[in-house]
Amino acid sequence: MPGPGDVLELIRDRGPLTRGDVLDMTGLSRMTVSTRIDALLDAGLIVEKGIERVTGGRPSKRLEFNTSHAAVVAASVDTTHTTVALTDLAGRVLAEERVDVAVADGPDHTLNALAERAKALLTSTPGVERVAAIGISVPGPVDPDTGRPSQPPIMPGWDAYPIAEHLGDALGVPVLVANDADAAALGEQRVAHPGSRSLCFIKVSSGIGTGIVIGGQVYRGTDGGAGDIGHVKIAGYDDLVCQCGAHGCLAAVASGRAVATALTALGKPAASGTDVGAYLAAGDTDAARLTQEAGRVIGEVVATMVSLLNPAEVVLGGRMASAPLLTGVRETLYPRSLPRATRHLTVSLSTLGAQAATVGLAALVVDREYSAAAVDAVLSR
Numbered sequence: 575m576p577g578p579g580d581v582l583e584l585i586r587d588r589g590p591l592t593r594g595d596v597l598d599m600t601g602l603s604r605m606t607v608s609t610r611i612d613a614l615l616d617a618g619l620i621v622e623k624g625i626e627r628v629t630g631g632r633p634s635k636r637l638e639f640n641t642s643h644a645a646v647v648a649a650s651v652d653t654t655h656t657t658v659a660l661t662d663l664a665g666r667v668l669a670e671e672r673v674d675v676a677v678a679d680g681p682d683h684t685l686n687a688l689a690e691r692a693k694a695l696l697t698s699t700p701g702v703e704r705v706a707a708i709g710i711s712v713p714g715p716v717d718p719d720t721g722r723p724s725q726p727p728i729m730p731g732w733d734a735y736p737i738a739e740h741l742g743d744a745l746g747v748p749v750l751v752a753n754d755a756d757a758a759a760l761g762e763q764r765v766a767h768p769g770s771r772s773l774c775f776i777k778v779s780s781g782i783g784t785g786i787v788i789g790g791q792v793y794r795g796t797d798g799g800a801g802d803i804g805h806v807k808i809a810g811y812d813d814l815v816c817q818c819g820a821h822g823c824l825a826a827v828a829s830g831r832a833v834a835t836a837l838t839a840l841g842k843p844a845a846s847g848t849d850v851g852a853y854l855a856a857g858d859t860d861a862a863r864l865t866q867e868a869g870r871v872i873g874e875v876v877a878t879m880v881s882l883l884n885p886a887e888v889v890l891g892g893r894m895a896s897a898p899l900l901t902g903v904r905e906t907l908y909p910r911s912l913p914r915a916t917r918h919l920t921v922s923l924s925t926l927g928a929q930a931a932t933v934g935l936a937a938l939v940v941d942r943e944y945s946a947a948a949v950d951a952v953l954s955r
C-alpha cells in the first residue's frame with residue numbers, strides 16, 4: 575500500500591494537488607489519504623496553499639511540496655574554478671559564491687576550500703535552518719556504485735578519491751557526487767524543458783562531456799561513463815594528442831582547449847574554453863569561425879547519439895555555447911541523422927548557463943533525500 579513517502583512523491587511530481595486529486599490518483603481510502611497527508615503536513619514536508627473555489631462546490635486547498643523544508647549546498651567543481659551555491663529544494667539559488675580553486679589543485683585543497691565557503695554561506699544566509707545534503711559535481715566520470723571519480727582524464731589525484739567521506743566529515747550532512755554534465759542535463763530538463771522527458775546536454779568548455787536524461791532520470795551507464803564523448807576517436811586527426819594521452823579524440827579536435835590553441839597560432843593568445851568564450855563574446859571572427867568548425871565535428875558525434883537515443887532535446891552548454899557552435903553542430907547533425915530521429919528534435923543553447931549544474935544538483939539531492947523510501951524511513955521513526 576502506498577505510504578506517505580509515495581504520496582509526497584506524487585505531490586512532488588504532479589502537484590499542486592487537492593486531497594481529492596490524491597484520493598483519485600492513489601486509490602487509497604479517504605481515511606488513509608487523510609492520515610498520510612496529515613503526517614506530511616506535520617513533518618513540514620508539504621504545505622497547503624491557496625483556495626480554489628469551484629462554482630457550487632466547496633473550497634479546496636492545494637497541497638504542494640515545501641521547497642523551503644531544507645536547503646541544498648550545491649558545489650560545481652570546474653576545471654578552472656568552483657562555484658558554491660545554497661539553493662532551496664526547487665533549485666532556486668539563495669546565495670552563491672565563486673571559489674578560485676581549480677580541479678588540478680587536487681581533491682584535498684579543493685574540497686577544504688569549498689567546505690569552508692559552504693560553512694560561511696550557511697552562516698551568512700538568513701532563514702536556512704536545515705541542510706538536506708551537499709551535492710557536488712566534478713568534471714569527470716563518477717562510479718555509480720561508489721560515488722567516487724572513475725579514472726577521470728583531466729582530474730589529477732582524484733581517481734577513486736572518497737569525496738563524500740571528506741565533505742561529510744567537514745560539513746556533517748549527507749553528500750551526493752555527480753558528473754558535471756549529468757547534473758547540468760538534469761537541471762536543463764527539469765527547469766528549462768520540463769515537457770521533454772529525454773535530453774542530451776553537450777558541455778563544450780575546455781573539455782567536452784555529455785549528460786543524458788532518459789525518462790526524466792539521469793542515465794549514468796554501468797561505470798558512470800555514459801556520454802563521455804570527448805574521447806571518441808575522430809578519423810583523420812591522429813596527429814592531435816589529447817589530454818588523456820590518446821590521439822585524435824574529439825576533445826583534442828573540437829574542445830575549447832583545441833580552439834584556444836588554434837587561436838593562439840593566429841596571434842590571439844588563449845589557453846582555455848573560458849578564454850575562447852571571451853573572444854566569442856567580443857565578436858571575434860576567428861573565434862567564431864573556429865568554433866563553428868569545432869561544432870561541425872561535434873555534430874558528427876552527436877548525430878550518433880541522436881540516432882541511438884532519439885532524444886527530444888539536444889542542449890549545448892559550457893563556455894563555448896554560442897551561435898557559431900550551434901550553427902556548426904546543426905550543419906552536420908541533421909544531414910547525418912535519419913529524419914525520423916530528428917523530426918521532433920530541438921537543438922538549442924543552454925538557457926540556465928552556469929547555473930544548470932547547480933539546479934541539477936538540487937534536483938538530484940531532492941530525488942534521493944525525499945524519495946518515498948527515505949521519507950517513509952524518517953516518518954516511521
Ligand SMILES: [Zn+2]
Binds near residue numbers: 816817819823826
Ligand atoms: Zn582523449
